Amino acid sequence: MIPHHIVTGPDDAPVLVLSNSLGTTHEMWDPQAEALAERFRLVRYDTRGHGGSRTPHGPYDIEEVGGDVIDLLDHLGVEKAHVAGLSLGGMTAMWLGIATPRRIDRLVLLCTSPLMGPPETWRDRSALVRAEGTQAIVDATLERWLTADYRASHDISWLRDMFVGIDDEGYANCCSIIQHMDLTANLAQIVAPTLVIGGAQDPATPPAQHAEKIHQTILGSRLEILDPGAHLISVERPDAVTNLILEHLEA
Numbered sequence: 001m002i003p004h005h006i007v008t009g010p011d012d013a014p015v016l017v018l019s020n021s022l023g024t025t026h027e028m029w030d031p032q033a034e035a036l037a038e039r040f041r042l043v044r045y046d047t048r049g050h051g052g053s054r055t056p057h058g059p060y061d062i063e064e065v066g067g068d069v070i071d072l073l074d075h076l077g078v079e080k081a082h083v084a085g086l087s088l089g090g091m092t093a094m095w096l097g098i099a100t101p102r103r104i105d106r107l108v109l110l111c112t113s114p115l116m117g118p119p120e121t122w123r124d125r126s127a128l129v130r131a132e133g134t135q136a137i138v139d140a141t142l143e144r145w146l147t148a149d150y151r152a153s154h155d156i157s158w159l160r161d162m163f164v165g166i167d168d169e170g171y172a173n174c175c176s177i178i179q180h181m182d183l184t185a186n187l188a189q190i191v192a193p194t195l196v197i198g199g200a201q202d203p204a205t206p207p208a209q210h211a212e213k214i215h216q217t218i219l220g221s222r223l224e225i226l227d228p229g230a231h232l233i234s235v236e237r238p239d240a241v242t243n244l245i246l247e248h249l250e251a
């Protein structure tokens, strides 16, 4: 399936695909988009079940959301691309690095995990969202996404609106991806030069259990833990994330 996407930047520049997290759209990358599109042909898309993309019958698995990126690259006539993804987007990026190494140039993995258990959490969350909608979990989600200091000092209504605007069934179907996904056994197969970014205060993917393990497993990867920073690190630390991405992709 070709997901809804937006392409900006010069046609002849290297391609960078940005993959969104659960409960967001391509707009989560707004803080990075302008700077990155000066140097890359920037492809932002909405994971299936989110934003402008369709919500096919679920549940989904990691092969399907990864396959959507391959379909998108084929559709755009792109042979090889850099991919940066946050959380679910990072899972998609890791799967691409494992399954289709010849299509992937460099990877940036932000606040993500090859195994984000326990499975019951995801089963229960999808059931709750199917029953009561994303509205039922928006407050708790925003607390995981951003530190208390950030929430107190910034207008985050755009993120709340984005989250409650996500299709409930699409959100629930994507919870199933995380519920069933385990990339740990294959992670060491990634050969793409990889930057791993964590948030020191991320309660969803605490760096000691996730980012550091990814870094230890992917040979030659670079690890950066941003402090302060919670789960939606590209929003909370926009300039630091943009600069790290540029440094890694242009090295």
Ligand SMILES: O=C(O)CCC(=O)CC(=O)O
Residues within 6 Å of the ligand: 020, 021, 022, 023, 086, 087, 088, 089, 141, 144, 145, 204, 231
């Ligand atoms: O952000 C993701 O893509 C998956 C993890 C998550 O849902 C973070 C949260 O707990 O809200």
